Every structure is written in structure tokens, then in C-alpha cells.
Amino acid sequence: MSEPQETTSAVDLTRIPDPGAIARDPLGHLLKVLQLEYHGAETGEDVYAGDSMHQPNGRVYGGQVLAQALLAAGATVDRGRLPHSLHGYFLRAGDIHQPVDFAVERLRDGRSFSARQTHAYQGGKVILSMISSFQEEQEGLEHSSTMPDVPAPEDVLSAQDLLGEIDHPVADFWSRQSAFDVRHVQGSLYLGAAAEATDHQAVWMRSRGPVPGDQLLHRALLVYACDQIMLEPVLRAGGHSWMTPGLSVASLDHAMWWHRDVRVDEWLLYVQSSSSAQGGRGLGSARVFAQDGTLVASIAQEGMVRIPKA
Numbered sequence: 001m002s003e004p005q006e007t008t009s010a011v012d013l014t015r016i017p018d019p020g021a022i023a024r025d026p027l028g029h030l031l032k033v034l035q036l037e038y039h040g041a042e043t044g045e046d047v048y049a050g051d052s053m054h055q056p057n058g059r060v061y062g063g064q065v066l067a068q069a070l071l072a073a074g075a076t077v078d079r080g081r082l083p084h085s086l087h088g089y090f091l092r093a094g095d096i097h098q099p100v101d102f103a104v105e106r107l108r109d110g111r112s113f114s115a116r117q118t119h120a121y122q123g124g125k126v127i128l129s130m131i132s133s134f135q136e137e138q139e140g141l142e143h144s145s146t147m148p149d150v151p152a153p154e155d156v157l158s159a160q161d162l163l164g165e166i167d168h169p170v171a172d173f174w175s176r177q178s179a180f181d182v183r184h185v186q187g188s189l190y191l192g193a194a195a196e197a198t199d200h201q202a203v204w205m206r207s208r209g210p211v212p213g214d215q216l217l218h219r220a221l222l223v224y225a226c227d228q229i230m231l232e233p234v235l236r237a238g239g240h241s242w243m244t245p246g247l248s249v250a251s252l253d254h255a256m257w258w259h260r261d262v263r264v265d266e267w268l269l270y271v272q273s274s275s276s277a278q279g280g281r282g283l284g285s286a287r288v289f290a291q292d293g294t295l296v297a298s299i300a301q302e303g304m305v306r307i308p309k310a
Contacts, residue, residue: 022054023176027209029053030179033064034220036072036102046104048072052096054177056169060094060127062251063227065120067220069130072102073116074216081114081134083219085257088130090250094122112136144259144295145287153204153267153291156183162190180225180264181206189232189241199237200273203229211265221264222297223256226286230254230301233274234282238307246308252281255300262288262296280306 022029036048050068052060066088074083094100100120107115113135120128159182163175174182174190185202187194205225211218231249235241262268272286282305288297 023172026177027179027207027211030221030224031211031213034067034071034217034224036068036075038075039101046072046076046106048075048102048104049099050102051099052094054173055096056173058096060096060100060122061224061227062090062128062254063224065094065100065128066130066227066254067224068100069102069118069120069128070132070220070223071216072104073118073130073132074134074220076104076106076116077109077114077134079214079216081136082215083132083258084135085255086130086132086223087253087255088128089253090128092122092125092127093250094120094127098122100127107131112138147269147289147293147295148202148271150185150202150269153183153206156185156204157188158183159188159190162188179208181208182229189235190243191241192243193239193241194236197237197239199233199275200271201233201236203232203270203272204267205229205264205270206267207265209265211263215261218262218264219258222258222262222268222288223254225264226256226270226288226299227251227254227301229270229272230284230286230299231274231282231303231305233272233284234277234303234305237274238277240307244307248304248306250304252302252304257298258296259298260294260296262290267291268296277305280304 033051033053036050039049040047053064055061070083070086100122103119105117107117113133115133118130119126160175163171183204269289270286272284274282274284276283281302283302286299287295290296
């Protein structure tokens with residue numbers, strides 16, 4: 001399989017998103033970004049391309065490129081097989097003003113499982129490397145963790161409630177431009193540290209409108225959504241917030257397992273924790289429950305978390 005050639009080009013102004021248009025229909029904009037173009041017609045290879053969501057810092061959002069890589073891999077698998085796991089490494093920062101190319105390698109198609117490796121490229125360089133596995137629906141042993149008793153999402157403040165009146169690009173991005181309604185049970189870290197330092201948190205999340213896609217799309221959207229909160233337990237444990245001066249955070253790797261079907265347009269509870277932080281890195285994990293208590297996914301992510309010395 002050939003790799004995209006390295007190119008040097010100026011910023012494509014047509015790819016710069018309009019924040020105002022995004023705010024009018026954030027979910028519609030996200031769904032459009034996740035619609036990849038097939039670029040392998042001439043060569044017969046599994047190559048796709050996509051655009052990026054707006055980010056205030058100009059970098060490609062990790063959850064977006066993971067979701068796109070999963071959708072590219074899923075396009076090469078029989079529709080009866082759904083993703084049950086992925087493992088990805090973020091290798092370079094991406095630029096939202098340039099397209100992202102996705103090259104899929106078909107590693108194996110067995111009787112029950114299919115494995116794919118997907119590389120995401122910009123300028124001929126890999127920004128993400130991911131392996132995903134797909135499985136046919138099968139019967140087997142059944143058990144799962146129990147969802148904790150927490151306040152209902154209707155009783156928890158949303159990011160829109162907290163940030164909607166603040167005139168700042170980052171506040172606008174977290175609230176009006178977000179395709180998901182995010183509600184922190186113990187209070188968010190947007191405007192300051194929590195009153196109590198703890199290594200766990202619970203967050204309700206749901207898309208801001210119906211998602212008319214299949215199960216592959218819903219699982220990809222779960223990848224997209226979770227990345228924005230995965231490292232928050234690391235910050236919370238250290239008594240920090242997104243407002244900590246000099247804070248530098250970046251996802252390093254991401255692992256995810258889907259246990260059952262999921263719908264992102266229904267409330268999901270992320271029960272999160274952080275078991276360790278050291279050496280400028282922190283590990284966050286999450287169990288994701290449907291509102292009826294069904295465990296639908298488990299997630300782990302390690303990230304770079306750097307805070308300047310006082």
C-alpha cells in the first residue's frame with residue numbers, strides 16, 4: 001500500500017470553518033466532517049480523506065481523527081461486523097486548515113473477527129496510527145459493572161449553562177459550538193479547580209439532536225465525544241482546572257472497548273478515574289453507561305499533562 005506523498009501548500013482558506021455557522025448547527029457540522037471521501041478509485045486501495053472541526057488552537061481534535069479513522073476502517077469491513085475495540089497513538093499535531101488522509105490496511109478477515117490498521121496523514125506524515133477490531137454479533141457469557149447512583153442529567157448544570165454568557169472563543173467552543181451537551185455531576189473544571197481534589201468524576205453526555213446513523217456511526221461518535229473529558233480526572237486529582245496557568249495537555253494514546261450497542265443521542269454517563277500521574281503523563285479511564293444502567297463501553301487514555309512549577 002502506497003503512502004500519501006509529502007506536500008507543502010499554503011493554508012486552504014476554503015477549509016477554515018465559520019464558528020457562527022457551526023454554532024447554528026454544531027451536530028450537523030460534525031456529521032458532515034465525519035463523511036469521508038473515498039480516494040482509492042484509481043488505485044483500488046482503501047484510501048479516504050476528510051476535513052476537520054474548528055478548534056480555537058488550530059490543531060486537529062484527537063477525538064475527531066480517531067472517529068474518522070474508525071469510520072475509514074469500518075468502510076472496508078462487512079456491515080455485519082461492528083467495532084469492539086481500538087488502540088491508537090497520536091504521533092503529531094494536525095492542522096485544521098488542511099485535509100486529513102486515511103490509509104487502511106486489511107490485516108485479517110477471520111470467521112468472526114476482522115482487524116484493520118489505519119494511518120492518518122497530513123503532508124505525507126503520520127499524525128495517528130490506529131488498529132481496530134470488528135466482530136460479528138455472537139452469543140456468550142454476560143455480566144457487567146453496576147452504574148453508580150448519581151443525580152439525573154436534568155438536575156446537573158450543562159456547559160451551556162456555565163459558559164453560554166461568556167464572550168470568549170474557548171467558552172464559545174465548549175458551549176455553543178459543541179455537538180454534545182456535557183454535564184459534570186461534581187461540577188466542571190472549565191472556570192476553576194474543584195473544591196475537593198479527587199481522582200474521579202462522573203459526566204453525563206448526549207448529542208445535541210438526533211443522530212440518524214447506524215451503529216458504526218454511533219460508536220465513532222462515542223470516540224469523538226469522550227476525548228474531551230478523558231484526562232479531566234488527572235487534573236481534578238492534582239487540584240487543577242483547564243484555567244491553570246501554563247497548563248499543557250495532549251493525548252498520547254487511546255484505547256476503547258465497546259461492549260454493547262450505544263446511542264449517543266441518548267444520555268450516557270461516563271464514570272471516570274485516574275489511577276496514576278507521573279513524569280509529565282497521566283492516565284484516565286472511563287466506564288460508559290446508558291441511562292438504564294447498561295454498560296456500553298470502557299475507555300483508557302494516557303496524555304501529556306504538564307504544569308509549570310510555581
